[in-house]
Amino acid sequence: MTTNNQFPAATILGYPRIGPRRELKKAVESFWAGNTSSEQLEETAAGLRRQTVARLSELGLNSTDSSIPGSFSYYDQVLDAAVAVGAIPRRFSHLVNADGGVDLDGYFTIARGEGELPPLEMTKWFDSNYHYLVPEIGPETDFAVGSDRSVREFREALDAGYRTRPVLVGPVTFLLLSKPSDESPEGFRPLSRLHDLLPVYAELLRRLADAGTEWVQLDEPGLVADYSTVSAEEVAQAAREAYAMLGDGAARPSIVVAAPYGDLNDALPALAASKVEALALDLVRGGVPRVDADTRAALAGKTLIAGVVDGHNVWRTDLAAAAKSIASVAELGTAVSVSTSTSLLHVPHNLEDETLLSPELASWLAFADQKTSEVVTLATALRDGREAVSDEFEAATRAIASRSESELVRADAVRQRAAALNEDDFNRSSFARRSAAQAEALNLPTLPTTTIGSFPQTSEVRRARSEFRKEVISEAEYEEAMRREIRRVIDLQTEIGLDVLVHGEPERNDMVQYFAENLEGFATTEHGWVQSYGSRCTRPPILFGDVSRERPITVPWARYAQSLTAKPVKGMLTGPVTILAWSFVRDDQPLGETANQVALALRDEVADLQVAGIGIIQVDEPALRELLPLRVADQAGYLEWSVKSFRLATSGVQDVTQIHTHLCYSEFGEVLEAIDGLNADVTSIEAARSRMEILADIDGSGFARGIGPGVYDIHSPRVPTTEEIDGLLTTALRHVNTNQLWVNPDCGLKTRGYAEVEQSLKNLTAAALRRREAL
Ligand code: GLN
Ligand code: ZN
Numbered sequence: 001m002t003t004n005n006q007f008p009a010a011t012i013l014g015y016p017r018i019g020p021r022r023e024l025k026k027a028v029e030s031f032w033a034g035n036t037s038s039e040q041l042e043e044t045a046a047g048l049r050r051q052t053v054a055r056l057s058e059l060g061l062n063s064t065d066s067s068i069p070g071s072f073s074y075y076d077q078v079l080d081a082a083v084a085v086g087a088i089p090r091r092f093s094h095l096v097n098a099d100g101g102v103d104l105d106g107y108f109t110i111a112r113g114e115g116e117l118p119p120l121e122m123t124k125w126f127d128s129n130y131h132y133l134v135p136e137i138g139p140e141t142d143f144a145v146g147s148d149r150s151v152r153e154f155r156e157a158l159d160a161g162y163r164t165r166p167v168l169v170g171p172v173t174f175l176l177l178s179k180p181s182d183e184s185p186e187g188f189r190p191l192s193r194l195h196d197l198l199p200v201y202a203e204l205l206r207r208l209a210d211a212g213t214e215w216v217q218l219d220e221p222g223l224v225a226d227y228s229t230v231s232a233e234e235v236a237q238a239a240r241e242a243y244a245m246l247g248d249g250a251a252r253p254s255i256v257v258a259a260p261y262g263d264l265n266d267a268l269p270a271l272a273a274s275k276v277e278a279l280a281l282d283l284v285r286g287g288v289p290r291v292d293a294d295t296r297a298a299l300a301g302k303t304l305i306a307g308v309v310d311g312h313n314v315w316r317t318d319l320a321a322a323a324k325s326i327a328s329v330a331e332l333g334t335a336v337s338v339s340t341s342t343s344l345l346h347v348p349h350n351l352e353d354e355t356l357l358s359p360e361l362a363s364w365l366a367f368a369d370q371k372t373s374e375v376v377t378l379a380t381a382l383r384d385g386r387e388a389v390s391d392e393f394e395a396a397t398r399a400i401a402s403r404s405e406s407e408l409v410r411a412d413a414v415r416q417r418a419a420a421l422n423e424d425d426f427n428r429s430s431f432a433r434r435s436a437a438q439a440e441a442l443n444l445p446t447l448p449t450t451t452i453g454s455f456p457q458t459s460e461v462r463r464a465r466s467e468f469r470k471e472v473i474s475e476a477e478y479e480e481a482m483r484r485e486i487r488r489v490i491d492l493q494t495e496i497g498l499d500v501l502v503h504g505e506p507e508r509n510d511m512v513q514y515f516a517e518n519l520e521g522f523a524t525t526e527h528g529w530v531q532s533y534g535s536r537c538t539r540p541p542i543l544f545g546d547v548s549r550e551r552p553i554t555v556p557w558a559r560y561a562q563s564l565t566a567k568p569v570k571g572m573l574t575g576p577v578t579i580l581a582w583s584f585v586r587d588d589q590p591l592g593e594t595a596n597q598v599a600l601a602l603r604d605e606v607a608d609l610q611v612a613g614i615g616i617i618q619v620d621e622p623a624l625r626e627l628l629p630l631r632v633a634d635q636a637g638y639l640e641w642s643v644k645s646f647r648l649a650t651s652g653v654q655d656v657t658q659i660h661t662h663l664c665y666s667e668f669g670e671v672l673e674a675i676d677g678l679n680a681d682v683t684s685i686e687a688a689r690s691r692m693e694i695l696a697d698i699d700g701s702g703f704a705r706g707i708g709p710g711v712y713d714i715h716s717p718r719v720p721t722t723e724e725i726d727g728l729l730t731t732a733l734r735h736v737n738t739n740q741l742w743v744n745p746d747c748g749l750k751t752r753g754y755a756e757v758e759q760s761l762k763n764l765t766a767a768a769l770r771r772r773e774a775l
Contacts, residue, residue, distance in 0.1 A: 005065075005066075005214050005215070005254065006065075006303070006335065007066075007215065007254070007256060007277065007278045007303040007305065007335065007337050008061075008062055008065045008066055008067035008165075008215075008337060009062075009067075009337050009338065009379040009382065009383060010060065010061060010062075010067060010337065010338050010339070010375045010376045010378070010379035010380075011061065011066075011067045011068075011069065011165070011305070011337060011338075011339045011375065012056075012061070012069060012309075012311070012339060012340045012343070012344055012368075012371070012372055012375060013069060013071075013167075013217070013219075013258050013260060013280060013307070013311060013339055013340050013341075013342055013343045013344075014069050014071035014167060014311075014342075014343025014344060014345050015052055015056065015069065015071055015343070015344050015345075015368060015372075016344055016345055016347070016348070016349050016368050016530065016531065017048070017052075017071065017072050017073055017345070017531070018529060018530075018531045018537055019048050019051075019349075020349040020350060020353065020527065021527070022529055022537055023044065023048055024044070024045065024048055024074075024535070025535040025536075025537060027040075027041050027044040027045065028041065028074065028075070028108075028534075028535045029535050031104070031108075032108065032112075032535075038103065038104045038105065041074075041104065042104070045072070045074065046156060048072075049072050049153065049156065049157070050160060052072070053068050053157055053160065053162045053164065055369070056068045056372060057162065059369055059372040059373050059376065060372070060373060060376030061372065061375075061376065063161065063162045063163070064161075064162070064163045065163065065214075066163055066164065066165040066213075066214050066215035067165070068157075068162060068164045068165065069164065069165050069166075069167045069217060069343075070150065070153050070154060070157065070164040070165060070166040070167055071167045071343060071345075072153060074104065074107065074108075075107065075108065075111045075133075075534045075535075076111065076131075076132050076133050076533065076534065077132070077167075077168075077169055077219075078125075078132035078133055078134075078135065078169055078174070078177060079107070079110065079111055079120065079132070079133040079135075080147075080149065080150075080168075080169070081135070081168060081169040081174050082110075082120075082133070082135040082174075083101065083102055083107060083110075083146050083147045083149075084145065084146060084147045084149070084150065084168065084204060085143050085144075085145070085146060085174070085197060085200045085201070085204075086100055086141075086142060086143055086144040086145065086146035086200070087135050087136075087137060087141050087143065087146075087178075088102065088110065088146070089110075089120070089136045089181055089182075090140065090181070090182075090183065091117050091118075091182075092106070092109065092110050092117065095109055095110065096146070100144055100145065100146045100147075101146050101147045101148070102146070102147070110133075111133055111534060112534070113716065118716075119133070120133040120134055120135065120136065121133070121134040121179070121689075122134065122533055123665075124625075124626050125221075126221050126224075126225065126260075126261040126262075126630060127261060127626065127627060127628070127629065127630060128261075128312065128342075128346055129346075129530075129532055129538065129540070129581065129582055129623075129626065130345060130346065130530075130531060130532065130533065131532060131533035132177065132533075134177065134178065134179050135174065135177065135178040135179075135190075136178065136179055136180070136181040136182070137175065137178040137179075137180065137181055137184075137190035137193055138180055138181030138182075138183045138184035138188060138190075139183070139184060139185070139188065139193075140181065140183045141181065141193065143193070143196050143197050143199075143200045144200060145200055145203050145204055145207070148207060150166045150168060150204070150208065151166075151207050151208055151211050153166070154166050154208060154211050154212070154213055155211055155212075158211075158212060163212070163213075163214065165213075165214075165215045165216065165217055165256075166208055166213055166216050166217070167216075167217040167219060167343075168201075168204070168216065168217070168218055168219070169218075169219050170201075170218035170219055170220040170222075170242070170257065171194065171197050171198055171201050171218075171242050171246075172191075172194070172220055172222055172223065172235070172238045172239050172242050173219060173220045173221055173222030173223070174197070174222075175190045175191045175193060175194060175197065175238075176190075176191060176222035176225075176227065176230065176235070176238075177222060178190035189229060189230065191230060191234070191238055194238055194241065194242060195241075198241075198242060198245045198246065201218075201242075201246060202245070202246060202249045202252070205246065205249055205251075205252040205253060205255075206249070206251045206252060208252075208253055209251050209252050209253045210251070213253040214253055214254060215253055215254045215255075215256060215277075215278075216252075216253045216254070216255055216256070217255075217256045217257075217258055217280070218246075218255060218256070218257050218258070219258045219260070219343075220239070220257050220258065220259055220267075221258075221259060221260050221261045221262075221342075222235070223235060223236075223239055223259050223264055223267035223271075224259055224260075224261050224262030224263055224264060224265075224267075224282070224285075224286070224630055224631075225261075225262065225630035225631070226630065226631050226632045228670065232265065232266050233266065235266070235267060236266040236267045236269070236270045237270070239267045239270040239271055240270035240273065240274070243255075243257065243270070243271055243274030243275070243276050244273075244274050244275075246274075246276070247274040247275030247276050248275060254277040254278070255276040255277055255278070256276070256277065256278035256279070256280055256303075256305065257271055257276050257278070257279050257280070258279075258280035258305075259271075259279065259280065259281060259282060259286075260280070260282045260285075260307065260311065260341060260342035260343065261282060261285055261312075261342060261630060262282060262285045262286050262630050262631065263282075263285070263286035263287070263289065263631070264281070264286070264289065265631075268289055268291065268295060269291075269292070269294065269295040269298070272291075272295045272298035272299045272302070273298050276302070277302060277303060278302055278303040278304070278305060278337075279299075279302060279303075279304055279305065279333075280304075280305035280307055280339055281304060281305065281306065281307055281329065282307045282341040282342060283306055283307050283308050283325045283329065283341060284307060284308065284309075284310045284311075284312070284341035285312075285341060288325060288328045288329055288332075289332075291332065296332065299332050299333050300332075300333065300334060301333075301334055302333050302334065303333055303334065303335040303336070303337060304329050304330075304332055304333035304335070304336050304337075305336070305337045305338070305339045306325060306326045306329040306330075306336055306337070306338055306339065307339050307340055307341035307342070308322035308325050308326055308338065308339075308341065308378065309322065309338075309339070309340045309341065309366075309371045309374050309375050309378070310340070310341050310342075310371075310587075311340035311341050311342035311343055311344050311345075311346060311347065311371070312341065312342050312346050312347075313346075313347070313584055313585070313587060314347055314348075314365050314366065314367060314542060314584045315364060315365065315366065315584075315586075315587055316363075316364055316365055316366040316370070316374075316396060316399050316400070317366065317371070317374045317378075317396065318396060318397070318400050319374065319377060319378060319381075319392065319393045319396040319397070320393060320396070320397055322374075322378055323378060323381055323382075323386070323393075326338060326378060326382060330382075336382070337379070338375050338378040338379040338382065339375060340371055340375060344368040344371060344372070345530070345531060346530055347367050347368050347371065347530060347584075348367045348368065348525065348527065348528035348529060348530055348539075349367060349368050349369060349527070350367055350368065350369040350370075350527075351365055351366060351367040351369070351370050352369070353526065353527040354525050354526055354527065354528065355526070356526060357523055357525070358408070358523075360402070360406060360408060361408065361523055361542070361544055363399050363402065364399055364400075364402070364403040364544070365542070367528070374396075377389045377392045377393075381393070403588070404588065406545075408544065408545050409544065409545040409546065409586075409588075410545065410546055411520070411521070411545070411546035411548055413548070414546040414547065414548050414597055414600070415546065417600055418593065418596050418597060418600065421596070421648070425648055425651065425652075426644055426647040426648055426651055427647070427651055427679075428650075428651045428653070428655070428679060429655055431679075431681070431704065431705055433655055434655045434656075434658075434681060435681065435705075437654075437655040437656040438615075438655070438656055438657075438658045438681065440656075441615060441656040442568055442615060442616070442658065444499055444500070444568075445499060445772060446738055446739060446741075446772055446775065447729070447738070447741055447742070447743050447768045447771055447772050448499040448500055448742055448743065449497075449498045449499045449500070449742075449743045449744065449764060449765050449768045450498060450499060450500035450501075450502070450570065450684075450708070450742060450743070450744050451493075451498065451502055451744060451745055451748075451749060451761070452502075452618075452620075452662050452684060452744060452745055452746075452747050452748045452749070453502050453504075453505055453570070453572045453618065453620070453662070453748045454502075454504060454505040454508070454511075454748035454749055454750035455489045455492075455502070455504035455505070455506070455749050455750070455754075455757070456749055456750065456751075456752050456753055456754050456757055457506065457750050457751075458485070458754070460481070460485075461481070461482075461485050461506045464477075464478055464481035464482070465478070465507075465509060482506050482507050482557070483560055485504065485506040486503045486504060486506065486557065486560060486561050486564070487564060489502070489503065489504035489506075490503070490561055490564045490565055490569075491564075492758065493761075494565060494567070496758070496761045496762055496765055497765045497769075498567075498761065498765060499567065499568075500567065500568050500569075500570055500616060501561070501565060501567050501568065501569045501570070502561075502569065502570050502572060503557055503558060503560075503561035503569060503572070505572060505748070505750070507557060510538065510539070511574045511578070511582075511620065511748075512540070512541065512574055512578065512579050512582040512583060513538075513539060513540075513541055514574075515553065515573075515574050515579055516541030516543070516579070516583060517541075518549075518553040519547055519548065519549055519553075519598075519601055520545070520546075520547060520548045520549070520550060521543060521544065521545040521546050521547035521548065521597070522541045522542065522543050522544070522547070522583065523541065523542045523544060524539065524541045524542070525539055525541075525542070528540065528542075538582065540582055540583050540584050541583045541584070542583065542584045543579075543580070543583045543584065543585045543586055543594065544586055545586070546597055547594070547597040547598050547600075547601055548597070548600075548601055549601035549602075549604050549605060552605060552608045553605055554571065554572065554573065554605060554609070555605070555608045555609055555612050558571045558572075558609055558612060558614050559612045559613070559614075562612070562613055562614060568615050568616050569614065569616075570614075570616045570617065570618050570660065571606075571609040571614040571616065571617040571618065572617075572618050572620070573602055573605060573606065573617065573618070573619045573620070573649075574619070574620050575602070575619045575620055575621035575624075575645075575646055575649060575661070576595045576596075576598040576599040576602060576642075576645040576646060576648075576649055577595060577621050577623055577624050577627060577642045577645060577646065578620060578621050578622055578623040578624070579598050580594060580595055580598065580623075580627070581623035581626050581627050582623060590641075591627075591641065592640075592641030592642075592644075592645070595641060595642065595644075595645035596641075596644070596645055596648055598645070598649075599645040599646070599648035599649040600648065600649075602619065602649040602650075603648060603649050603650075603651075603652045606619070606649060606650060606652060606653060607652050607653070610653050610654065610657050615656065615657060615658060616657070616658045616659075616660060617650075617653070617657060617658070617659055617660070618659075618660035618661065618662060619646065619649055619650055619659065619660070619661055619680075620661065620662045621646060621661055621662070621663055621678070622662065622663055622664035622665070622747075624642060624646075624663055624671065624674065624675075625663070625665055625670075625671050627642065628670075628671065639671070639673075639674045639677070642674070643674050643677040643678055646661070646678050646680075647677075647678065647679055650678075650679075650680065651679075658681045658682065659679075659680045659681050659682075660680060660681065660682040660683070660684065660706075661678055661680040661682075661683050661684075662683070662684045662685070662747075663675065663683065663684070663685045663686070664685075664686050664746075664747050665685075665686055669694070669697040672697055672698070672701055672703065675703075676701075676702075676703055676705075679705075680705065681705055681706055682705065682706030682707070682708060682742055683705065683706065683707055683708070684707075684708035684709075684710065684742065684744050685707070685708070685709055685710065686710050686746040686747060687709035687710045687711070687728075687732075687746065688709075688710045688711055688712055688713040688720070688728065688745075688746050689713050689715070689746070691728065691731070692709055692728055692731045692732050692735070694709060695707075695709055695731070695732055695734075695735035695736060696735065698735060698736060699735040699736075704737075704740070705740070706740055706741075706742055707736055707740050707741065707742065708741070708742030708743065708744040709728075709732055709741075710744060710745055710746030710747065711725045711728045711729060711732075711743060711744070711745070711746075711764060711767070712725065712744075712745035712746060712760050712761075712764055713746055714745050714746050714747050714748070714749055714751070714752060715746070715747075717752065717753070717756050718756075719756050719759045719760045719763065720760055720763060720764075721763060722763040722766045722767045722770070723767075725743075725763055725764055725767035725768075726767040726770050726771060729741070729743065729767060729768065729771045730771065733771070738775060743764060743765075743767070743768040744764075745760070745761075745764070
């Protein structure tokens with residue numbers, strides 16, 4: 001160990017990197033489009049990093065004692081780690097330079113693929129809506145330091161007068177999040193490479209120490225989750241070995257291991273026993289850990305960082321309550337510091353940019369900058385006593401009280417309706433009865449073809465939406481533009497010969513924001529962008545109060561679309577769980593209660609669609625798995641309320657009305673029971689990328705309702721051939737009955753171009769026809 005310095009009193013685990021006006025997104029996309037050079041992109045990124053350190057120091061983080069995290073990334077921190085340790089899959093080895101690194105072009109190629117080379121797979125980061133790139137590790141992976149970007153960025157900040165704290169994904173989490181490479185033998189587990197990976201981390205730490213780094217943060221959220229292929233003991237053992245090895249390192253900065261998103265459980269004693277100097281705990285999710293005598297003794301020599309300011313949500317912190325948690329953690333370690341529970345990556349930059357929120361609502365909120373100030377306030381209270389910051393504490397207490405008493409938050413009619421629910425409200429008649437009624441009413445061919453809902457969002461559609469918002473065009477003009485698009489989409493589907501049509505969702509900016517804008521209890525922001533993956537950002541609505549629906553939302557569009565065709569047009573709604581998952585949700589009542597309120601609003605919409613003559617209604621729940629708690633022990637409770645809320649939204653219809661749902665991921669097995677529990681007549685799901693692997697889970701499970709495994713990977717501009725789709729359908733038919741199978745893409749077509757979509761859907765219908773005839 002080279003230093004003997006104290007961990008800073010106040011810090012945050014990470015800061016949004018996209019920029020207050022999405023500067024990074026714009027710069028990166030302009031580079032991809034070939035409009036700017038990599039030098040220009042580097043310059044913009046360096047400017048943003050400068051702006052970030054300056055802003056954080058202005059907000060009160062010390063600029064020279066490692067308080068400010070170096071948490072920048074051009075695309076994704078897991079990809080950064082893969083590049084840093086030389087874990088580049090074989091198919092990309094041509095991108096690796098002589099020094100073992102990749103340039104910016106190569107980096108983005110690994111993230112986004114190129115020609116026939118698929119990118120790294122993307123999946124959800126813990127229980128957030130951030131997506132990371134999945135490293136591919138096999139026996140052939142040749143770990144070696146491949147990028148010194150963290151060193152360069154540290155030096156860059158140091159030259160500007162800031163001593164930052166580089167942040168890296170830790171080795172155990174890195175391997176837990178990896179998947180076996182294509183070259184791996186059956187049963188290979190990336191975690192088995194830990195011993196080969198650790199020396200590379202040790203070398204990275206040495207280089208950082210050489211550059212003058214005093215503290216490094218290794219993020220180990222992997223330690224707060226359970227896995228199906230790795231036991232809790234194995235996870236704890238990996239943590240023990242990793243930090244015994246890194247802790248012993250001769251030349252290294254001090255290490256803080258951060259464990260955001262939950263409870264360390266068995267991994268806490270393992271980390272406590274190591275020589276790492278500090279541990280950052282998520283006290284918002286995990287609570288103050290209960291420890292045995294040995295762990296207590298081991299922790300006594302460490303600094304504990306109390307993550308009391310919620311990095312995952314936008315509510316203002318109850319400073320008095322946070323101070324109490326800090327005090328209980330202080331009893332465990334030698335020293336205590338104050339921090340956020342997670343990186344602030346999940347919240348927007350600055351509340352002050354929001355000028356249109358009601359002042360009352362705004363007074364209950366805190367975005368990244370405000371949360372940084374809260375951390376600083378709490379650290380000041382710890383050092384100088386509460387009196388030193390009594391104004392801030394009082395203001396926080398007042399805001400919390402105002403929120404709990406506000407009329408904005410409570411709607412008695414909504415509460416009464418939710419309280420009066422009974423079993424019947426969650427149930428439909430048997431599937432046998434429903435499917436007979438639907439078969440007669442809908443008269444669909446076997447292997448019916450359909451799409452998932454959205455069609456490409458053209459620039460005309462986007463322009464009309466934005467001109468309407470800016471009042472450049474009238475409501476009537478806007479509606480006419482949308483009707484024009486719906487007509488076009490219906491005509492196209494008719495020409496292609498699809499069986500169940502959609503209106504194409506042109507009126508929706510986003511599948512959650514659209515409903516949030518049309519329901520009571522939600523607010524939306526102007527600049528509240530958060531990174532979803534790479535350059536993609538979303539603007540999650542804020543669900544602050546009881547939810548209700550004043551008037552029909554989607555019915556006029558659906559009715560119009562249905563008026564254009566004799567074929568069934570699917571009504572299209574976003575489900576309650578997904579609306580919650582992609583919003584900032586209130587934290588003052590159980591999520592299940594909020595979900596039921598949303599479900600009741602949707603139930604009314606479903607009923608109105610039925611009355612309007614819409615015979616098939618799809619309720620999308622792509623985020624059902626995303627909110628699944630990280631610990632197995634918590635999952636049953638979650639699945640119970642989430643499934644019930646979907647059933648509440650969809651069980652108010654007659655037998656003839658066919659309910660569809662759509663889920664956007666391929667890990668079917670672990671939530672199969674829940675999917676079955678949704679009781680939808682037809683479920684469409686992503687499957688093309690995994691070549692129908694998911695159907696193996698369904699086989700023999702007794703799942704008897706309709707299923708549409710995606711046969712067209714919409715994440716890529718590639719047009720699948722008829723033969724290819726036919727092959728996937730043939731595979732599917734080995735696992736499910738002929739009368740169960742639907743033919744559809746993996747997901748909505750919103751992000752694709754018309755040319756590729758048209759050809760792909762033609763191939764899809766041709767393949768379905770071919771299979772149908774062969775039956
Ligand atoms: N109906 C939505 C669409 O097609 C579903 C999107 C999703 O699953 N993420 O765009
Ligand atoms: Zn989807």
